[in-house]
Amino acid sequence: MCASLGARANRRADREGGTQGRQDQGGHGKGAKDSEEGPAEGLFETSENESALAQRRFAWPRGSLFIVFPTIHRASMLRHLRRLGTPKTLGTSAAVLVGLASLVGSREMASVATRLAPTARLSDLAGAKLTKLPGKESFKASTLWHDKPAVVLVLRRPG
Amino acid sequence: MCRSEAAELHAQKASIEAKGARLVCLLKGNGLVGDDEISLFRSDEYDEYRYWGKDTDLFLDDDLAFFKTLGGGVVRKKSFLLALLNPFSTMYKAYRNIDAKTKADATLTGEGLIMGGLFVVNKHRVVFQHKEKDFGTVAPIEMVLDAVDEAVKK
Numbered sequence: 001m002c003a004s005l006g007a008r009a010n011r012r013a014d015r016e017g018g019t020q021g022r023q024d025q026g027g028h029g030k031g032a033k034d035s036e037e038g039p040a041e042g043l044f045e046t047s048e049n050e051s052a053l054a055q056r057r058f059a060w061p062r063g064s065l066f067i068v069f070p071t072i073h074r075a076s077m078l079r080h081l082r083r084l085g086t087p088k089t090l091g092t093s094a095a096v097l098v099g100l101a102s103l104v105g106s107r108e109m110a111s112v113a114t115r116l117a118p119t120a121r122l123s124d125l126a127g128a129k130l131t132k133l134p135g136k137e138s139f140k141a142s143t144l145w146h147d148k149p150a151v152v153l154v155l156r157r158p159g
Numbered sequence: 160m161c162r163s164e165a166a167e168l169h170a171q172k173a174s175i176e177a178k179g180a181r182l183v184c185l186l187k188g189n190g191l192v193g194d195d196e197i198s199l200f201r202s203d204e205y206d207e208y209r210y211w212g213k214d215t216d217l218f219l220d221d222d223l224a225f226f227k228t229l230g231g232g233v234v235r236k237k238s239f240l241l242a243l244l245n246p247f248s249t250m251y252k253a254y255r256n257i258d259a260k261t262k263a264d265a266t267l268t269g270e271g272l273i274m275g276g277l278f279v280v281n282k283h284r285v286v287f288q289h290k291e292k293d294f295g296t297v298a299p300i301e302m303v304l305d306a307v308d309e310a311v312k313k
Contacts, residue, residue, distance in 0.1 A: 129221045158210070
């Protein structure tokens with residue numbers, strides 16, 4: 001019983017598979033037949049191909065170029081502008097260098113002014129106690145410039 | 160002001176005296192400068208490169224009043240290490256200008272961190288003042304001579 005049912009199912013399956021294969025073959029066969037068939041059907045197919053080709057050729061409609069190219073142009077301009085804007089880093093470093101140089105220069109100038117400006121008062125110096133070398137006699141500094149001006153070198157180290 | 164700068168100024172002694180002023184040098188008192196240093200500073204043994212003449216006045220500033228005046232009331236000390244580390248320090252420039260003989264004869268004995276300077280003084284006022292900003296910075300000789308001219312006039 002079971003075997004007979006299985007055989008029947010196999011047969012049905014064979015039949016169905018065979019039909020499908022035939023249908024496929026038929027499809028192919030029909031296509032092949034179509035290409036060999038009369039000119040009316042062939043003409044129709046050519047125009048269909050042409051329209052497909054035309055569709056492919058004009059995938060980018062002409063009008064879109066007016067959108068695409070200005071966009072690219074604008075983008076490149078923006079890039080250029082950005083490049084113009086980006087020298088900020090170079091500009092900053094250059095500004096820092098110039099600032100440093102001017103700082104050093106101004107410091108030097110200021111120090112020259114400070115070290116050369118006579119800010120000392122005569123009264124600060126006049127009372128200083130000095131000792132003559134050799135001899136070790138002490139006297140007041142005011143006697144140095146009493147009779148004539150004095151150039152007083154204040155030496156940091158004689159060695 | 161080190162001894163090379165002192166020698167540079169001492170070379171102008173004749174012109175300073177010709178203008179009618181005197182040249183004096185002050186060293187640190189309070190035992191900050193040794194006798195050996197003083198004797199080497201004005202020794203006759205080194206005739207070729209004597210730094211300070213025996214006949215030129217040399218004094219000790221006992222209470223460091225001149226040094227304090229240059230520091231605005233306090234003794235102005237500088238760090239040698241910081242000056243060495245500072246690439247903008249004028250010390251390097253000053254050192255380049257010192258002749259080889261002085262460099263060879265240089266010693267590091269004695270106190271050398273209290274900065275010095277220079278004054279041109281007449282009996283009315285301080286005409287010119289120079290602070291030793293960095294180790295070895297000197298007053299321009301032309302300015303000193305101009306200041307002497309001015310001091311003599313008044």
